[in-house]
Amino acid sequence: MLEQDLKLVEGAFKKYYFDHFDMIPIPERASEREFGYQKFNGGMNRHISIRSNEELRLMLITHIPSDVYCSNAYYSFPNLSMSEKDWKEADLIFDIDSKDLNLECRKDHTCSKCLSCGEISIIQSSFCKSCKSTKIEKKSLTCKNCINGAKNEVIKLNKILEDELAISKEKIHAYFSGNEGFHVHITNSAYQQLGARERNELVDYVMFRGAIPETFGMKKSQPTRSFFVELDDIGWRGRVAKHIFGSKSMRAKVLTETISNGYSIFQQKLDALKDTIGIKIDPNVTIDIHRIFRLPGSLNSKSGMSKIPCEHIEKINPFTDACIIDDEKTDVLANCPFQFTLKNRKFGPYSNEKINIPKYAAIYLICKGLANAV
Amino acid sequence: MLNLGTDEIAKYPFLAEAGQYLKDKGFSLEQFGTDPDLKPILDKAYNRIEIATTGKIYRSDIESLGDLDLEVFSFLLAVILLKLSGMTTLIRRFSLAEARRAEKYLEKDLGDLSNKTNEELATKIIKELFSIDVQKKDNFFIIPISDYLKHAVNFHEREWKLINRRVENGKVILTSHETVRLIRKELDNYIAHKIHSSGTPSMLDFLKKPVERLVSLGKTFSVPIFVSTEYPPCIKHAIDVLDKGENLPHSGRFLLATYLLGIGQTVEKIAPLFKNAPDYNERITLYQLNHLKGSSGSGTEYKCPSCERVKSKDLCFATSDCDGIINPLQFKKKKTVNA
Numbered sequence: 001m002l003e004q005d006l007k008l009v010e011g012a013f014k015k016y017y018f019d020h021f022d023m024i025p026i027p028e029r030a031s032e033r034e035f036g037y038q039k040f041n042g043g044m045n046r047h048i049s050i051r052s053n054e055e056l057r058l059m060l061i062t063h064i065p066s067d068v069y070c071s072n073a074y075y076s077f078p079n080l081s082m083s084e085k086d087w088k089e090a091d092l093i094f095d096i097d098s099k100d101l102n103l104e105c106r107k108d109h110t111c112s113k114c115l116s117c118g119e120i121s122i123i124q125s126s127f128c129k130s131c132k133s134t135k136i137e138k139k140s141l142t143c144k145n146c147i148n149g150a151k152n153e154v155i156k157l158n159k160i161l162e163d164e165l166a167i168s169k170e171k172i173h174a175y176f177s178g179n180e181g182f183h184v185h186i187t188n189s190a191y192q193q194l195g196a197r198e199r200n201e202l203v204d205y206v207m208f209r210g211a212i213p214e215t216f217g218m219k220k221s222q223p224t225r226s227f228f229v230e231l232d233d234i235g236w237r238g239r240v241a242k243h244i245f246g247s248k249s250m251r252a253k254v255l256t257e258t259i260s261n262g263y264s265i266f267q268q269k270l271d272a273l274k275d276t277i278g279i280k281i282d283p284n285v286t287i288d289i290h291r292i293f294r295l296p297g298s299l300n301s302k303s304g305m306s307k308i309p310c311e312h313i314e315k316i317n318p319f320t321d322a323c324i325i326d327d328e329k330t331d332v333l334a335n336c337p338f339q340f341t342l343k344n345r346k347f348g349p350y351s352n353e354k355i356n357i358p359k360y361a362a363i364y365l366i367c368k369g370l371a372n373a374v
Numbered sequence: 375m376l377n378l379g380t381d382e383i384a385k386y387p388f389l390a391e392a393g394q395y396l397k398d399k400g401f402s403l404e405q406f407g408t409d410p411d412l413k414p415i416l417d418k419a420y421n422r423i424e425i426a427t428t429g430k431i432y433r434s435d436i437e438s439l440g441d442l443d444l445e446v447f448s449f450l451l452a453v454i455l456l457k458l459s460g461m462t463t464l465i466r467r468f469s470l471a472e473a474r475r476a477e478k479y480l481e482k483d484l485g486d487l488s489n490k491t492n493e494e495l496a497t498k499i500i501k502e503l504f505s506i507d508v509q510k511k512d513n514f515f516i517i518p519i520s521d522y523l524k525h526a527v528n529f530h531e532r533e534w535k536l537i538n539r540r541v542e543n544g545k546v547i548l549t550s551h552e553t554v555r556l557i558r559k560e561l562d563n564y565i566a567h568k569i570h571s572s573g574t575p576s577m578l579d580f581l582k583k584p585v586e587r588l589v590s591l592g593k594t595f596s597v598p599i600f601v602s603t604e605y606p607p608c609i610k611h612a613i614d615v616l617d618k619g620e621n622l623p624h625s626g627r628f629l630l631a632t633y634l635l636g637i638g639q640t641v642e643k644i645a646p647l648f649k650n651a652p653d654y655n656e657r658i659t660l661y662q663l664n665h666l667k668g669s670s671g672s673g674t675e676y677k678c679p680s681c682e683r684v685k686s687k688d689l690c691f692a693t694s695d696c697d698g699i700i701n702p703l704q705f706k707k708k709k710t711v712n713a
Contacts, residue, residue, distance in 0.1 A: 165519060166544025190520045190544065197686060198523035205536040215538040234542050 001040050005366050008373040010040060010064050012325050012363050013299055016306075017060040020324060023306065024060070024297030026053050028187065032074040032088065036292040037065035040301065046292055049079035066301035069292035072185070082290065089192035092167075092199070093293055094206075095285040096153045097181035098146035109338045110140040113369055120370065122337045139369050141340050142180045147318060150181045154313050157184060157279045160206060164235050165191070176318045178300025178307040183293065196287050203286045208236060208278030213266045216240050220263050228255055239277055244269070299325075304363035320344060327358035334371040340364075382495055384442040385479040387449035388472060388565045389499070393573075395450065399443060406451060407580025415444060419451035420584045423464060426471030427591060429653055431478070457574040458585045461592030463619025463650060469566035470621065470653060476561060477554050484508075484515065485550035503564055504557045509545075515553045516545040525556045530624050562621065595619065595650055606705035607691040608684050609633050619650045625679075625687040627651075629702070631666050632678040636703045641667060678703045 001009065017024075027033060036046030037059065046069070050056050060068065071078065072093045076086035099106070112121050114128035115135040127134045154174055161167045161184075173185045191202070204210045213219075216237060217228030229241040231248055244258065245251040258266060285291060294300065294307050305322040323342050334350035334357075341347070347361050354374060365371035383390050396403065406412045425432045449472070456465050483489075483496035497508045506521045519541065526534045540547040548556070577585070605613070612630040615622045622630070627648070634644045641663040648659045661670065668675030680701050684690045699705055 163543070164541050190518060194520055194523060197527040198520070201523050201527060201536045205541070208537065210532055210535045211537050212532050214533065235540070236537065237540070 001366075002372060004373040006040050008330070009066075009301075009304070009363055009366055012304065012359055013066070014061070014064045016299055016325055017057075017064070019326075020297075020306075021057055021060070023308070023324070024056065024295065026050070026056050027070055027295070029074055030056075030070075032076075032078060034071040034073070034075060034078040034085070034292060035059070035295075036069040037063060038067045038301070039063060040066045042066075047079050047081065060298075065298075068295040068298040070295045071290065071292050072288075073290055087289065090289040092186040092189060092191045092194075092202070093285055093291070094157060094184040095177070095181065095282040096150050096157070096184070096280060097177070097282060098142060098150040099140070099180055100280045100282065101146065101149045101153070103146055103149050105143055105145045106140070109143050109146075109340075110138055111337050111370075112136045113139050118335075120335045120337060137369070140180070141336075141338055141368060142318075144319075144341075146180065151313050151316075153280050154182045154184060154310075157206060157281065158313075160235075160279065161186065164205075165189075165202070167191075173296075174310045174313050175296055175307050176305075176310055176316060176322050178294065178298075178305045178322060179302045182310070182313070183307065185293075185296075194289075196289050199287050199289065200283070203281065203283045205236075206279045206281060206286075207283065208274045211236070211240075211270045211274075213263055213270065216244075216266075216270070218258070218263060218266045223259050223263075225255055225259070228258075240270070240273065243273060243277055300367075302367055304360065304367045323360050323364075325360040325363050327360060329356050330359045330362040331356050331374045332362045332365060332371040333374050334365055336365055336368075336370040378495075380442045380446070384445035385483075386476055386499065387446045388476070388568050390446060390450065395446065401447075403454070403575060404578060406447075407578060412447075415447045416451055416580070416584060418444065418448040419455060420587070422448050422452045423456060423468050423588065424591070426468040427464060427595070429467075429471070429655065431471055431474045433475075453569050453572060454575055455581065455584055455588055456569060457572065458577055458581060459588035459592060461588060463595045464588060464592045465566060465569050466619040466621065467595075469569060470562050472565050473558065473562035476565075477558060481550050481554045484553060485513075487513075500553070500557060504560050506557065508553060511547070513549075514547045515550060516542075516547050517553070517556075519544055519546055522546040522548075522556070525560065528559055528623065559621075559623075604705070606633075606696060606699075606702045607693050608689050608702055611691045612689070613647060616647060616650045621653070622651065623687070623689075626689050628666070628676070629679055629684055629687075629689055631663055632676050633702050635663070635667050635676075636678045641669075 031049065031051040033050075034046060035048040035050045036044060037048070038044050045063075048059070050059060059065075071090075073090035074088045076088065078085060107124070110124070112124060112128075113119070113136070114121075114131060114133050115137055116133035117128060117131040119128050119130040120139075121129055123129070126136065128136060158172055158174070161172055162169060167186055167189050171186055171189050173187070175183045175185070177183050191199075194202070217223070219227070229237040231241045231245060231251070232238060233241060241251075245254045285293070296307050296309060299306055304325055305318065306324050308316075308318075308322045310316045319341055320343050327343075331354060333352070333354050334348070335352045336348045336350045339346055339348045342361050342364060343358075345358075345361075347357060350371075362371065362373075366373065378386070378389060383395070401412075406416055422432045452468065456468060480496050480499065483492035486492040493510065497510075500506050500508050504525070506517050506525070509516050519536065522539070523536065526536070532538060536546070609630060612622055612626045615626065616630075630647070631644060634647075635641075641660060644663055645656070645659050648654055649656075664670040666676045678701060679687075681690060681692070681696070681699060684702065685692075696705065
């Protein structure tokens with residue numbers, strides 16, 4: 001980050017942590033968790049122990065981190081090295097990112113930025129049209145459609161967590177990630193003690209990976225009609241039945257077709273279903289039992305927005321609710337080929353022009369790499 | 375602590391404390407060498423081990439068994455003989471066979487609709503020994519997902535994946551066969567551990583002969599194994615486990631076989647390495663090796679798994695020599711380059 005950008009963004013982050021510290025509740029059992037943070041233009045500092053609100057506030061104000069993290073795991077000695085921490089258990093966590101949904105709208109708000117000459121182009125190319133450099137970075141904003149897509153995944157995930165994994169509602173906490181998706185934290189559940197391999201099985205379950213035809217009633221030889229799943233079956237059996245048969249009245253017809261197509265075609269169908277009915281989570285996050293995960297209430301340096309709790313996921317609008325930096329008028333040189341909306345106000349597109357906009361929008365553009373402070 | 379009757383101990387003799395059991399029944403070890411009525415039990419004990427070494431399961435006809443004590447005594451004497459012989463390979467084979475035998479009774483007891491006590495005993499054994507909370511629901515058994523996963527991750531067949539199980543309200547629904555199958559490995563380990571940790575009695579004259587026979591029997595399973603210093607530690611570990619006659623998990627066998635095939639060894643040269651496995655079967659081993667090599671079946675040649683994968687299966691024993699490699703196959707190459 002350039003010097004003048006750094007000054008502006010760090011100032012805004014410092015003010016946020018000073019004015020809105022009440023938005024950053026210290027996590028439960030904080031003294032058993034590992035904390036970490038990153039500074040702008042700096043590396044990761046981790047293996048930090050924070051025991052109280054005061055210690056957390058001091059860390060935020062002193063270091064003005066670009067990103068703050070806290071472990072999902074509980075340790076006897078969170079500040080020691082990884083091998084000496086003495087892992088006790090870990091919250092179950094899920095990360096849903098709208099980037100992974102591959103929605104049609106994605107191309108409409110993704111551009112390429114040349115790291116050599118700074119040229120911004122909406123045409124996806126492996127090299128810069130202006131200076132021919134191949135050092136290209138993709139920059140993307142998020143749109144309402146992407147957020148709604150990610151919300152849907154959270155809703156589907158929560159249903160599985162409640163109905164099939166029997167996790168009670170009050171233990172499931174969803175957050176807007178501060179950038180392009182949502183985080184789901186589950187505390188104090190029956191799954192706390194599970195290791196990485198067991199969590200991988202939960203991931204496969206949620207993502208609908210590794211399903212075999214037998215599970216849904218299809219046998220390799222002489223399949224029997226009565227063994228096949230019904231639409232009102234619980235869990236994946238029912239969901240698969242709904243997708244394959246469509247409706248109860250269609251079941252008999254589709255079943256005849258399914259049986260005549262045979263086992264391998266059915267397996268292919270299941271593999272394809274993974275992409276449509278499987279929940280789009282980042283598997284690496286859930287499997288990791290030593291991860292330091294973005295601290296609720298902290299700012300995300302990819303956008304300048306906050307990781308905020310979503311009590312009612314359907315109602316949340318991150319573009320207003322998570323956009324908390326103040327609206328002081330700020331000059332920036334912006335090069336953003338798309339229009340975006342923050343706090344119900346439309347901004348852009350900007351073509352390499354000097355503009356005067358509220359600080360939250362200025363920080364958003366700088367964090368996205370689409371503007372510089374002047 | 376489980377409180378068991380003789381008929382129950384006859385099915386699950388590994389639950390008895392050997393010395394205490396004999397004492398409670400009013401017997402001493404010496405009597406088995408002197409009392410003509412007890413002498414045949416020694417032969418039965420030897421026979422029990424011998425059958426185990428062939429990979430078969432010792433059958434007890436408990437339903438019609440007149441003398442349940444005979445069942446328990448033959449097990450306890452077999453353990454004493456094994457301890458005196460010191461043959462680890464025989465202990466592994468014996469514990470595996472006894473685990474299979476107990477599995478049959480557990481499955482039968484779990485599914486015994488006419489006898490609630492049997493079902494309760496089986497669920498209690500599973501709960502106390504393996505910390506799995508089993509509950510009955512209609513003709514099925516339900517266990518918490520977290521308990522299920524801790525055991526099911528050791529299986530490689532896709533049918534054991536959670537996605538391929540009936541999951542309802544935080545529970546996995548299993549048949550009695552599946553419930554028992556879930557703890558097979560742990561049951562085997564439990565019995566083996568119990569034998570290993572039991573004390574070795576002093577050698578008595580009447581035990582000398584059968585112990586000597588066991589030592590010779592055990593030796594027939596020993597295969598001289600050449601371990602190259604160029605092998606990575608994960609491979610040395612796998613060979614070591616097999617060498618001790620211990621049960622190398624499927625993932626370990628896969629690693630060993632694909633590694634050796636990967637460095638160009640022949641199926642014929644690799645097969646004898648598995649001879650020490652408690653469940654060794656020459657025909658199946660050759661078939662599986664050829665399958666991995668791609669010379670049978672679909673023709674797919676299976677590659678040696680990556681270090682990351684090996685690690686995830688708890689089979690990695692990396693040393694500083696492994697620095698910078700991402701697949702065990704690179705170990706030898708890296709050493710050669712550095713040499």
